[in-house]
Amino acid sequence: MITVEQIQAVLAKAFRESSHNYVSEQMALVPEDVGERLYDDPIVKIGSADDELWQELKRPEVVGHLFRAPKEWLASARCVVSYFAPFSDFVVEGNGRDAVEVSNGWLYARVEGQAFLTEMNHFLEEWFAEQGIEALSPYASEEFRYVFEAGTNDDIADKSLSFTSNWSERHVAYVCGQGTFGLSKGVITERGVAGRFGSVVVGAPLATTPRPYSDVYEYCTKCGACARQCPGLAISIAEGKSHPKCCSYVNEMRVRYAPRFGCGKCQVRVPCERGIPKK
Ligand code: SF4
Numbered sequence: 001m002i003t004v005e006q007i008q009a010v011l012a013k014a015f016r017e018s019s020h021n022y023v024s025e026q027m028a029l030v031p032e033d034v035g036e037r038l039y040d041d042p043i044v045k046i047g048s049a050d051d052e053l054w055q056e057l058k059r060p061e062v063v064g065h066l067f068r069a070p071k072e073w074l075a076s077a078r079c080v081v082s083y084f085a086p087f088s089d090f091v092v093e094g095n096g097r098d099a100v101e102v103s104n105g106w107l108y109a110r111v112e113g114q115a116f117l118t119e120m121n122h123f124l125e126e127w128f129a130e131q132g133i134e135a136l137s138p139y140a141s142e143e144f145r146y147v148f149e150a151g152t153n154d155d156i157a158d159k160s161l162s163f164t165s166n167w168s169e170r171h172v173a174y175v176c177g178q179g180t181f182g183l184s185k186g187v188i189t190e191r192g193v194a195g196r197f198g199s200v201v202v203g204a205p206l207a208t209t210p211r212p213y214s215d216v217y218e219y220c221t222k223c224g225a226c227a228r229q230c231p232g233l234a235i236s237i238a239e240g241k242s243h244p245k246c247c248s249y250v251n252e253m254r255v256r257y258a259p260r261f262g263c264g265k266c267q268v269r270v271p272c273e274r275g276i277p278k279k
Protein backbone atom coordinates (compact mmCIF):
# COMPACT_ATOMS: atom_id res chain seq x y z
CA MET A 1 0.00 0.00 0.00
CA ILE A 2 1.31 3.43 -0.94
CA THR A 3 1.83 5.66 2.13
CA VAL A 4 1.58 9.40 2.61
CA GLU A 5 5.33 9.46 3.38
CA GLN A 6 6.05 7.81 0.04
CA ILE A 7 3.96 10.35 -1.88
CA GLN A 8 5.56 13.21 0.04
CA ALA A 9 9.08 11.95 -0.75
CA VAL A 10 8.32 11.49 -4.46
CA LEU A 11 6.70 14.90 -4.73
CA ALA A 12 9.44 16.65 -2.75
CA LYS A 13 12.03 15.17 -5.14
CA ALA A 14 10.05 16.50 -8.11
CA PHE A 15 9.84 19.94 -6.44
CA ARG A 16 13.62 19.98 -6.01
CA GLU A 17 14.45 18.69 -9.47
CA SER A 18 12.01 20.56 -11.73
CA SER A 19 13.69 23.58 -13.32
CA HIS A 20 10.28 25.27 -13.29
CA ASN A 21 10.49 25.65 -9.50
CA TYR A 22 13.39 28.08 -9.93
CA VAL A 23 13.64 31.54 -11.46
CA SER A 24 15.03 31.16 -14.97
CA GLU A 25 16.97 33.74 -16.94
CA GLN A 26 13.96 34.22 -19.23
CA MET A 27 11.54 35.06 -16.44
CA ALA A 28 13.88 37.06 -14.20
CA LEU A 29 13.06 40.75 -13.85
CA VAL A 30 16.58 41.36 -12.47
CA PRO A 31 19.65 39.12 -12.95
CA GLU A 32 20.14 38.51 -9.20
CA ASP A 33 16.80 36.64 -9.03
CA VAL A 34 18.03 33.88 -11.38
CA GLY A 35 18.20 30.51 -9.63
CA GLU A 36 15.99 31.47 -6.67
CA ARG A 37 13.57 28.76 -5.60
CA LEU A 38 9.79 29.43 -5.64
CA TYR A 39 8.31 26.67 -3.45
CA ASP A 40 9.75 24.70 -0.53
CA ASP A 41 9.10 20.96 -0.15
CA PRO A 42 5.36 20.20 -0.09
CA ILE A 43 3.27 18.79 2.76
CA VAL A 44 0.93 15.96 1.74
CA LYS A 45 -2.36 14.98 3.42
CA ILE A 46 -4.94 12.41 2.38
CA GLY A 47 -8.74 12.58 2.78
CA SER A 48 -11.40 9.99 2.06
CA ALA A 49 -13.54 10.27 -1.09
CA ASP A 50 -16.44 9.19 1.14
CA ASP A 51 -16.05 12.07 3.60
CA GLU A 52 -19.44 13.65 4.24
CA LEU A 53 -17.89 17.14 4.11
CA TRP A 54 -17.68 16.97 0.30
CA GLN A 55 -21.45 17.45 0.10
CA GLU A 56 -21.21 20.37 2.58
CA LEU A 57 -18.94 22.17 0.11
CA LYS A 58 -21.88 22.38 -2.32
CA ARG A 59 -23.75 24.75 0.01
CA PRO A 60 -23.99 28.28 -1.48
CA GLU A 61 -22.16 29.89 1.45
CA VAL A 62 -19.23 27.44 1.15
CA VAL A 63 -18.07 26.75 -2.46
CA GLY A 64 -21.49 26.47 -4.13
CA HIS A 65 -23.47 23.95 -6.14
CA LEU A 66 -20.96 23.99 -9.00
CA PHE A 67 -18.60 22.05 -6.71
CA ARG A 68 -18.14 18.42 -7.75
CA ALA A 69 -17.32 15.82 -5.10
CA PRO A 70 -14.35 13.49 -5.80
CA LYS A 71 -16.55 10.70 -7.20
CA GLU A 72 -18.14 13.17 -9.61
CA TRP A 73 -14.67 13.72 -11.08
CA LEU A 74 -13.48 10.11 -10.99
CA ALA A 75 -16.05 7.32 -10.58
CA SER A 76 -13.42 5.02 -9.01
CA ALA A 77 -12.30 7.66 -6.46
CA ARG A 78 -11.43 6.31 -3.01
CA CYS A 79 -9.36 9.20 -1.63
CA VAL A 80 -7.98 12.67 -2.35
CA VAL A 81 -4.31 13.60 -2.05
CA SER A 82 -3.88 17.29 -1.19
CA TYR A 83 -0.49 19.00 -1.05
CA PHE A 84 0.52 22.37 0.37
CA ALA A 85 3.37 24.08 -1.45
CA PRO A 86 4.89 26.66 0.96
CA PHE A 87 6.37 29.73 -0.72
CA SER A 88 10.17 29.88 -0.27
CA ASP A 89 11.89 32.46 1.95
CA PHE A 90 12.84 34.33 -1.23
CA VAL A 91 9.14 34.75 -2.05
CA VAL A 92 7.78 35.40 1.47
CA GLU A 93 10.52 37.68 2.80
CA GLY A 94 10.65 39.64 -0.45
CA ASN A 95 6.94 40.40 -0.34
CA GLY A 96 7.16 41.42 3.30
CA ARG A 97 9.62 44.23 2.57
CA ASP A 98 7.03 46.73 1.30
CA ALA A 99 3.44 47.38 2.36
CA VAL A 100 2.17 47.84 -1.19
CA GLU A 101 4.76 46.95 -3.85
CA VAL A 102 4.48 43.31 -4.88
CA SER A 103 7.90 41.66 -4.85
CA ASN A 104 9.43 40.00 -7.90
CA GLY A 105 9.41 36.64 -6.14
CA TRP A 106 5.71 36.87 -5.34
CA LEU A 107 4.93 37.75 -8.97
CA TYR A 108 6.95 34.78 -10.28
CA ALA A 109 5.42 32.39 -7.74
CA ARG A 110 1.89 33.57 -8.45
CA VAL A 111 2.14 33.22 -12.24
CA GLU A 112 4.96 30.93 -13.40
CA GLY A 113 4.72 29.18 -10.01
CA GLN A 114 1.09 28.26 -10.62
CA ALA A 115 2.06 26.72 -13.96
CA PHE A 116 4.68 24.71 -12.06
CA LEU A 117 2.02 23.44 -9.61
CA THR A 118 -0.18 22.39 -12.52
CA GLU A 119 2.85 20.46 -13.80
CA MET A 120 3.13 18.82 -10.36
CA ASN A 121 -0.55 17.83 -10.49
CA HIS A 122 0.09 16.09 -13.81
CA PHE A 123 3.26 14.57 -12.34
CA LEU A 124 1.16 12.98 -9.58
CA GLU A 125 -1.39 11.70 -12.12
CA GLU A 126 1.42 10.04 -14.06
CA TRP A 127 3.16 8.69 -10.96
CA PHE A 128 -0.04 7.01 -9.76
CA ALA A 129 -0.64 5.66 -13.29
CA GLU A 130 2.82 4.03 -13.14
CA GLN A 131 1.66 2.29 -9.93
CA GLY A 132 -1.43 1.04 -11.80
CA ILE A 133 -3.74 3.51 -10.00
CA GLU A 134 -6.14 5.97 -11.63
CA ALA A 135 -5.66 9.59 -10.54
CA LEU A 136 -7.04 12.87 -11.80
CA SER A 137 -6.31 16.49 -10.97
CA PRO A 138 -9.61 18.41 -11.27
CA TYR A 139 -7.82 21.78 -11.30
CA ALA A 140 -5.55 20.71 -14.15
CA SER A 141 -8.34 19.07 -16.15
CA GLU A 142 -10.17 20.66 -19.08
CA GLU A 143 -13.39 20.45 -17.08
CA PHE A 144 -12.19 22.80 -14.36
CA ARG A 145 -14.44 25.84 -14.25
CA TYR A 146 -14.51 28.99 -12.13
CA VAL A 147 -16.20 32.34 -11.92
CA PHE A 148 -14.14 35.13 -10.42
CA GLU A 149 -16.33 38.15 -9.74
CA ALA A 150 -19.99 38.86 -9.16
CA GLY A 151 -21.76 39.53 -12.43
CA THR A 152 -18.63 39.85 -14.56
CA ASN A 153 -18.58 36.54 -16.38
CA ASP A 154 -20.99 36.68 -19.31
CA ASP A 155 -20.60 32.95 -19.94
CA ILE A 156 -22.56 32.24 -16.78
CA ALA A 157 -26.27 32.95 -17.21
CA ASP A 158 -27.05 32.27 -13.54
CA LYS A 159 -25.40 35.14 -11.68
CA SER A 160 -25.99 33.38 -8.35
CA LEU A 161 -23.03 31.17 -9.37
CA SER A 162 -20.69 34.14 -8.98
CA PHE A 163 -17.34 33.48 -7.35
CA THR A 164 -17.50 29.77 -7.28
CA SER A 165 -15.77 26.84 -8.93
CA ASN A 166 -16.24 23.14 -9.46
CA TRP A 167 -13.07 22.37 -7.44
CA SER A 168 -11.55 24.56 -4.71
CA GLU A 169 -8.03 23.59 -3.63
CA ARG A 170 -8.37 25.49 -0.32
CA HIS A 171 -11.60 23.76 0.65
CA VAL A 172 -10.22 20.40 -0.46
CA ALA A 173 -7.16 21.08 1.73
CA TYR A 174 -9.44 21.76 4.71
CA VAL A 175 -11.29 18.47 4.22
CA CYS A 176 -8.02 16.54 3.83
CA GLY A 177 -6.60 17.89 7.13
CA GLN A 178 -4.13 20.51 5.87
CA GLY A 179 -5.49 23.23 8.16
CA THR A 180 -8.29 25.67 8.85
CA PHE A 181 -9.33 28.93 7.27
CA GLY A 182 -8.12 32.28 8.54
CA LEU A 183 -9.80 35.67 8.51
CA SER A 184 -8.04 36.35 5.18
CA LYS A 185 -9.64 33.14 3.81
CA GLY A 186 -6.27 31.53 3.30
CA VAL A 187 -5.83 28.08 4.84
CA ILE A 188 -3.47 28.11 7.84
CA THR A 189 -1.38 24.91 7.69
CA GLU A 190 1.37 23.59 9.95
CA ARG A 191 3.74 25.54 7.65
CA GLY A 192 1.54 28.64 7.75
CA VAL A 193 -0.66 30.39 5.24
CA ALA A 194 1.93 31.57 2.69
CA GLY A 195 1.74 29.07 -0.13
CA ARG A 196 -0.59 27.36 -2.54
CA PHE A 197 -2.36 24.02 -2.84
CA GLY A 198 -2.71 21.25 -5.38
CA SER A 199 -4.53 17.92 -5.35
CA VAL A 200 -5.41 14.73 -7.18
CA VAL A 201 -8.41 12.43 -6.81
CA VAL A 202 -7.11 8.86 -6.50
CA GLY A 203 -8.78 5.53 -7.29
CA ALA A 204 -7.14 3.57 -4.44
CA PRO A 205 -8.05 3.34 -0.72
CA LEU A 206 -4.89 4.93 0.70
CA ALA A 207 -4.72 5.42 4.47
CA THR A 208 -6.12 8.85 5.31
CA THR A 209 -4.33 11.40 7.52
CA PRO A 210 -6.07 12.93 10.57
CA ARG A 211 -8.13 16.12 10.43
CA PRO A 212 -7.05 17.49 13.81
CA TYR A 213 -9.68 20.27 14.08
CA SER A 214 -13.43 20.63 14.21
CA ASP A 215 -13.98 24.33 13.58
CA VAL A 216 -13.50 25.97 10.18
CA TYR A 217 -11.50 28.86 11.75
CA GLU A 218 -9.85 26.91 14.59
CA TYR A 219 -6.23 27.95 13.82
CA CYS A 220 -7.01 31.68 13.33
CA THR A 221 -6.57 33.91 16.39
CA LYS A 222 -8.58 36.75 14.79
CA CYS A 223 -5.61 39.00 15.60
CA GLY A 224 -6.52 41.25 12.67
CA ALA A 225 -2.94 41.61 11.34
CA CYS A 226 -4.04 40.54 7.85
CA ALA A 227 -6.86 43.12 7.89
CA ARG A 228 -4.49 45.92 8.95
CA GLN A 229 -2.05 45.04 6.17
CA CYS A 230 -4.56 44.63 3.33
CA PRO A 231 -3.96 47.47 0.83
CA GLY A 232 -7.29 46.73 -0.84
CA LEU A 233 -9.25 47.21 2.43
CA ALA A 234 -10.83 43.85 1.70
CA ILE A 235 -10.63 42.30 5.20
CA SER A 236 -12.29 43.30 8.47
CA ILE A 237 -12.47 41.46 11.78
CA ALA A 238 -16.23 41.97 11.92
CA GLU A 239 -17.08 40.89 8.37
CA GLY A 240 -14.16 38.76 7.24
CA LYS A 241 -12.91 39.01 3.67
CA SER A 242 -14.70 40.63 0.75
CA HIS A 243 -13.75 38.64 -2.35
CA PRO A 244 -15.02 41.32 -4.78
CA LYS A 245 -12.88 44.00 -3.05
CA CYS A 246 -9.82 41.72 -3.12
CA CYS A 247 -10.41 40.87 -6.80
CA SER A 248 -10.85 44.50 -7.67
CA TYR A 249 -7.53 45.38 -5.99
CA VAL A 250 -5.68 42.44 -7.56
CA ASN A 251 -7.08 43.49 -10.95
CA GLU A 252 -5.41 46.88 -10.43
CA MET A 253 -2.18 44.97 -9.82
CA ARG A 254 -2.74 43.11 -13.09
CA VAL A 255 -2.46 46.44 -14.89
CA ARG A 256 0.52 47.59 -12.82
CA TYR A 257 2.55 44.38 -13.09
CA ALA A 258 1.33 43.03 -16.45
CA PRO A 259 1.72 40.33 -17.61
CA ARG A 260 2.01 39.16 -13.98
CA PHE A 261 -0.18 40.00 -11.00
CA GLY A 262 -0.42 39.40 -7.27
CA CYS A 263 -0.69 40.99 -3.84
CA GLY A 264 -0.52 38.53 -0.92
CA LYS A 265 0.10 41.17 1.77
CA CYS A 266 -2.37 39.27 3.99
CA GLN A 267 -0.04 36.25 3.94
CA VAL A 268 3.26 37.88 4.91
CA ARG A 269 4.41 39.54 8.14
CA VAL A 270 1.42 38.03 9.93
CA PRO A 271 1.48 35.60 12.90
CA CYS A 272 0.19 32.77 10.68
CA GLU A 273 2.78 33.37 7.93
CA ARG A 274 4.93 30.30 8.68
CA GLY A 275 2.91 28.24 11.16
CA ILE A 276 -0.19 27.93 13.32
CA PRO A 277 -0.28 31.08 15.48
CA LYS A 278 -0.29 30.78 19.25
CA LYS A 279 -3.58 31.78 20.86
S1 SF4 B 1 -3.24 37.33 10.47
FE1 SF4 B 1 -4.34 36.82 12.37
S2 SF4 B 1 -6.52 37.20 11.86
FE2 SF4 B 1 -5.41 37.08 9.90
S3 SF4 B 1 -5.62 34.93 9.26
FE3 SF4 B 1 -3.67 35.10 10.39
S4 SF4 B 1 -4.17 34.59 12.53
FE4 SF4 B 1 -6.10 35.00 11.47
Ligand code: SF4
Binds near residue numbers: 230232234235249265
Ligand atom coordinates in the same frame (compact mmCIF):
# COMPACT_ATOMS: atom_id res chain seq x y z
S1 SF4 C 1 -4.57 39.49 -1.57
FE1 SF4 C 1 -4.19 41.68 -1.06
S2 SF4 C 1 -6.14 42.72 -1.48
FE2 SF4 C 1 -6.59 40.52 -1.36
S3 SF4 C 1 -7.16 40.18 0.80
FE3 SF4 C 1 -4.96 39.74 0.64
S4 SF4 C 1 -3.96 41.68 1.15
FE4 SF4 C 1 -6.09 42.15 0.68
